[in-house]
Amino acid sequence: MNSRERVIKAINHQEADRVPYDLSGTTVTGICKGAFLNAMKERGLSTDYEKEVDPISQIVTPVEETLVALKSDTRRLGARRVINYEQIRTKEGSVWSLVDHWDCLWKLDETKDLYYNQFTHPLEQYDSITEGLKHWSVPKWSNYVEQMRADIAEQAPALGDYCGIADRNCAGLTEMSLRIRGYEKWYMDIFMDPAGVEQLLEDVTQHKLDYWASLFDWIEEQGLQDKIQVVSECDDLGTQKSTLISPDDLRKMVIPRFKRIWEYTKKRMPHIKNFMHTCGAVRPILPDLIEAGLDIYNPVQFTAHDMDLKGLKRDFGKDLVFWGGGIDTQSTLCKGTPEEVSDEVKRILDIMAPGGGFVFAPVHNVQDDVSAANFWAMWDTLMEYGKY
Amino acid sequence: MxxxxxxxxxxxxxxxxxxxxxxxxxxxxxxxxxxxxxxxxxxxxxxxxxxxxxxxxxxxxxxxxxxxxxxxxxxxxxxxxxANSVSMGKVVIGTVKGDLHDIGKNLVASMLEGCGFEVINLGVDISSEKFIEAAKEHKADIICMSALLTTTMNYMKEVIDALEAAGVRKDVKVMIGGAPVTDAFAQQIGADGYSENANGAVALARKLVAE
The missing domain is CATH 1.10.1240.10 (Methionine synthase domain)
Known part of the structure; x- marks a missing residue:
C-alpha cells in the first residue's frame, strides 16, 4: 500500500495498514527550523530543507529523502506564503524585515524571535475599513500567478505516490482581515462598520477563489488531478474557551464564504476532500462547517473547551475526518517527558484510529522548543502503535 | 434625574x-x-x-x-x-519579552480598569527590568504578565527571579495568564496566581490585594 492509497482509505473513513502521517503537507502540520535540525541530527538524517514556504512561522519543508525516511504520507503543492521571500527581505543588525504583498511589515530579530512578528497593517490608519478601502485594495492574485507556477513546478515532482495536498496561498478570511485592519480595530468594526467588514471579507474571498482557479488550471494543464486528494483552507476562529467572534456572526459573514470556496473546489476537482484548519474551541460551528462542505477538520485542539476527542469522534466522526490532534503542542510535546509524549500518542491513537477517518499530525506545527527526544518519542510511538 | x-x-x-x-x-x-x-x-x-x-x-x-x-x-x-479610596489597587501589566501578542492582555487590563483597579499597561515585549522599574515607580500591588507562546512563557520565571534578586518580590503579587499558561505552571515558577480569562483575572486580583 503506498502513501496515496493509505490516505485515501483514511479520508474515506476506512482503516488502512497504518494511521497515515502528515509532516509538511500543509503549513499547519509542519516543523519549525530549530526543532527540525535538532531532531534530524540526532538520527543522522539530512538537515537540508527546501525553499521556505512559510517563513513567517519559520517552518521548513525537509528535502525529499528526509520526508521519505520520516514516512510522511503527504506532499504539499501550493504558492509560497511570502512570495520571493529571499529577494524582498532585508537585514539590519540582527533584525530581518520584509513587507509582504499585502503591504504588511514583518520583522524577526535573530537574537530573540522564533517567528516573524507583524508590525504594520495597511488599513490601520483609517477611521473605518470602508474609508480605507477607498485608498487601498486587496492584492490581485493575477499579479503573482507566474511566480506561483514556477514554484509549484519545483514542488510537483515530489507528489509521486503520496497524498497531494493543494494548499492555500494566504491565511484565512478573518485572519487576513485582522492582519489588514489590525486586530482590535477589526473586532470592533464588526459593530461599527459591518459593511466594511463584509466588503473586506468578500475581497479576500475573491482573492482566494482566484488563487484556487490558477492552481487548478496548472494542475489540469499538467494532468496531475489524480495526484491531488486534499484541498487545504484555513482560518483561526477559536480561542481556548470559545469562538473569537460569535457563532452567529461566523454563520452570517464567514461560513457562507467558505461554502463558496468549497463548492468551487469540488466543482473543479470533484474527487478531492476539503480540509480546513481552525484552532480553538469551535464545536458549536462544526455542524455549520460540515453543512458548508467541510470534509476534513484540523488541528483538533482537544485541550480547548468542549473539544475532547472521544466526544468529537462520537458526534462528528461519520461526517468529518480528523487530521491532527495526535498530540498536544502547548504542553505535552514541548514540556513533557518522552514517556509522557509516548503515552499521550498511544491514548489518542486508541480513541481516533478505529474505523479510519484519522490522519496523524500534532495539534500544530512542531515548535522550536520541542526536543529531539520528544519528536522521536512521538514518531516512534506512531509508527509502532499506529498499525491497524 | x-x-x-x-x-x-x-x-x-x-x-x-x-x-x-x-x-x-x-x-x-x-x-x-x-x-x-x-x-x-x-x-x-x-x-x-x-x-x-x-x-x-x-x-x-x-x-x-x-x-x-x-x-x-x-x-x-x-x-x-x-481620592485614594477610588482605586482597588495598582496593577502593572505587560506581555513578556519576546512576545508581541496583546489582545488578551489588553482585555485583562480593560476588565481590571473597569472594575476599579488603576492599571499601568506597559505594552508588549517587556523585560524584567521594565516590570521592576514600573512596579517600583507606581508602587504596584500586582504585576500581571501575559504570554501567548510556549517559547516565551518561560520568561515569566525570569521576571519573578529578577523580582527576588531586586528584593521587591515580597512587595508585589504576581499574576500570569495567556494561552499556554496553566495553574501548574504558575505554581512551578512561583507566581501568586493564574487566570484563564479576563473575568477570572479580576476575581484573582481582588483576592490578592485583600491578602
Missing amino acids: TDLNLLYDAILNGKLEQSVEVTNQAVAEGIEPQEIINGYMIKAMEEIGLRFQNGEAFVPNLLMAARAMKGSLDILRPLMKG
Whole structure:
C-alpha cells in the first residue's frame, strides 16, 4: 500500500495498514527550523530543507529523502506564503524585515524571535475599513500567478505516490482581515462598520477563489488531478474557551464564504476532500462547517473547551475526518517527558484510529522548543502503535 | 434625574456615545464619581466579563464594552484626583519579552480598569527590568504578565527571579495568564496566581490585594 492509497482509505473513513502521517503537507502540520535540525541530527538524517514556504512561522519543508525516511504520507503543492521571500527581505543588525504583498511589515530579530512578528497593517490608519478601502485594495492574485507556477513546478515532482495536498496561498478570511485592519480595530468594526467588514471579507474571498482557479488550471494543464486528494483552507476562529467572534456572526459573514470556496473546489476537482484548519474551541460551528462542505477538520485542539476527542469522534466522526490532534503542542510535546509524549500518542491513537477517518499530525506545527527526544518519542510511538 | 441604568446598559452593549452622554448628565447633576463607578460601571463590566466567561459574549463585545467604559472613565477620572479610596489597587501589566501578542492582555487590563483597579499597561515585549522599574515607580500591588507562546512563557520565571534578586518580590503579587499558561505552571515558577480569562483575572486580583 503506498502513501496515496493509505490516505485515501483514511479520508474515506476506512482503516488502512497504518494511521497515515502528515509532516509538511500543509503549513499547519509542519516543523519549525530549530526543532527540525535538532531532531534530524540526532538520527543522522539530512538537515537540508527546501525553499521556505512559510517563513513567517519559520517552518521548513525537509528535502525529499528526509520526508521519505520520516514516512510522511503527504506532499504539499501550493504558492509560497511570502512570495520571493529571499529577494524582498532585508537585514539590519540582527533584525530581518520584509513587507509582504499585502503591504504588511514583518520583522524577526535573530537574537530573540522564533517567528516573524507583524508590525504594520495597511488599513490601520483609517477611521473605518470602508474609508480605507477607498485608498487601498486587496492584492490581485493575477499579479503573482507566474511566480506561483514556477514554484509549484519545483514542488510537483515530489507528489509521486503520496497524498497531494493543494494548499492555500494566504491565511484565512478573518485572519487576513485582522492582519489588514489590525486586530482590535477589526473586532470592533464588526459593530461599527459591518459593511466594511463584509466588503473586506468578500475581497479576500475573491482573492482566494482566484488563487484556487490558477492552481487548478496548472494542475489540469499538467494532468496531475489524480495526484491531488486534499484541498487545504484555513482560518483561526477559536480561542481556548470559545469562538473569537460569535457563532452567529461566523454563520452570517464567514461560513457562507467558505461554502463558496468549497463548492468551487469540488466543482473543479470533484474527487478531492476539503480540509480546513481552525484552532480553538469551535464545536458549536462544526455542524455549520460540515453543512458548508467541510470534509476534513484540523488541528483538533482537544485541550480547548468542549473539544475532547472521544466526544468529537462520537458526534462528528461519520461526517468529518480528523487530521491532527495526535498530540498536544502547548504542553505535552514541548514540556513533557518522552514517556509522557509516548503515552499521550498511544491514548489518542486508541480513541481516533478505529474505523479510519484519522490522519496523524500534532495539534500544530512542531515548535522550536520541542526536543529531539520528544519528536522521536512521538514518531516512534506512531509508527509502532499506529498499525491497524 | 439621570437614569444611571442607561450607563450600565451602554457599557454592557458597548455604546460609547450613550455612555459618555449619561456620564456627563450624571456629573452635571452632582452625582459622585465613586457612586457612578461602583454602582453601575463596575457592575456592567462584571456582567460582560461573566457573559464572556460563559461563552455568551465574545472578543468584539468585550472590546466594545471596554471602549464605552473608558469613555466614561475619562470624564470621571479628573474629578477624582486625590481620592485614594477610588482605586482597588495598582496593577502593572505587560506581555513578556519576546512576545508581541496583546489582545488578551489588553482585555485583562480593560476588565481590571473597569472594575476599579488603576492599571499601568506597559505594552508588549517587556523585560524584567521594565516590570521592576514600573512596579517600583507606581508602587504596584500586582504585576500581571501575559504570554501567548510556549517559547516565551518561560520568561515569566525570569521576571519573578529578577523580582527576588531586586528584593521587591515580597512587595508585589504576581499574576500570569495567556494561552499556554496553566495553574501548574504558575505554581512551578512561583507566581501568586493564574487566570484563564479576563473575568477570572479580576476575581484573582481582588483576592490578592485583600491578602
